[in-house]
Amino acid sequence: MIEVNELHKSFGDTHVLKGVSTCFDQGKTNLIIGQSGSGKTVFLKCLLGLFTPEEGTISYSGQIYADLTSREQRDLRQEMGMVFQGSALFDSMTVEENVMFPMEMFTKTAKSDMQDRANEVLQRVNLVDAHKKFPSEISGGMQKRVAIARAIVMNPKYLFCDEPNSGLDPKTAILIDNLIQEITEEFNITTVINTHDMNSVMEIGEKIVFLKQGHKEWEGTKREIFKTDNKAVTDFVYSSELFKKVRQMYIEERN
Numbered sequence: 001m002i003e004v005n006e007l008h009k010s011f012g013d014t015h016v017l018k019g020v021s022t023c024f025d026q027g028k029t030n031l032i033i034g035q036s037g038s039g040k041t042v043f044l045k046c047l048l049g050l051f052t053p054e055e056g057t058i059s060y061s062g063q064i065y066a067d068l069t070s071r072e073q074r075d076l077r078q079e080m081g082m083v084f085q086g087s088a089l090f091d092s093m094t095v096e097e098n099v100m101f102p103m104e105m106f107t108k109t110a111k112s113d114m115q116d117r118a119n120e121v122l123q124r125v126n127l128v129d130a131h132k133k134f135p136s137e138i139s140g141g142m143q144k145r146v147a148i149a150r151a152i153v154m155n156p157k158y159l160f161c162d163e164p165n166s167g168l169d170p171k172t173a174i175l176i177d178n179l180i181q182e183i184t185e186e187f188n189i190t191t192v193i194n195t196h197d198m199n200s201v202m203e204i205g206e207k208i209v210f211l212k213q214g215h216k217e218w219e220g221t222k223r224e225i226f227k228t229d230n231k232a233v234t235d236f237v238y239s240s241e242l243f244k245k246v247r248q249m250y251i252e253e254r255n
């Protein structure tokens, strides 16, 4: 579980996060949504320990990050997996080498054990024949699978994903969403995903936090988001015609 309490983050005179409080449960997919510039990436980077907030606390399974020694913070960061926007694979490494990279960096595991573990996670993300291929030789959806395999190879307790669907067609995007949710549940990970994608909200939004200009405007589940009367949320959610129709159906169902 991750608990965020009154988080503030500024860059010079730009006050980006303005007292955000929320919590993310273990074994659940938690989504951060909001317009461009609302502070989602800054928030995720605070959760990753890459940005230090000026005020407020973040605690991981009850431990406040700022109270830990630098060694303890480093150990905690090793319990975090990250899927970056655009996959961020190393072009000059094979799929298998990309997946083994965190183990090479942070552990002294024997090569054969690293290969076994890479094999295990690649199988888990349904990539069985791509070990020796380079990222440029596989599709965008397969690249995302490699990025997910790399993010979970060290058995993380926390998984952070920045726009994991960007650049994918809608069908592949849903497969990737479902894969992240299955893995979250199966390994009891606390997962936090930044997304613009309303399909993701509908598929896997077990908890949704809506940020607006750096503050938490609303939070709830995927069912609740379609029923809320919060105008900022409805403006965001129903900016597409399709979702306006879905809302109309809900209203008709209610009456």
Ligand SMILES: Nc1ncnc2c1ncn2[C@@H]1O[C@H](COP(=O)(O)OP(=O)(O)OP(=O)(O)O)[C@@H](O)[C@H]1O
Pocket: 011, 014, 016, 034, 035, 036, 037, 038, 039, 040, 041, 042, 043
């Ligand atoms: N390193 C930084 N230095 C200065 N300002 C920053 C920095 N990182 C982010 N910001 C500012 O913080 C604000 C929020 O940015 P952020 O990237 O978190 O938005 P976002 O909600 O993730 O947007 P998008 O959906 O477009 O990725 C923006 O005004 C941005 O310019």
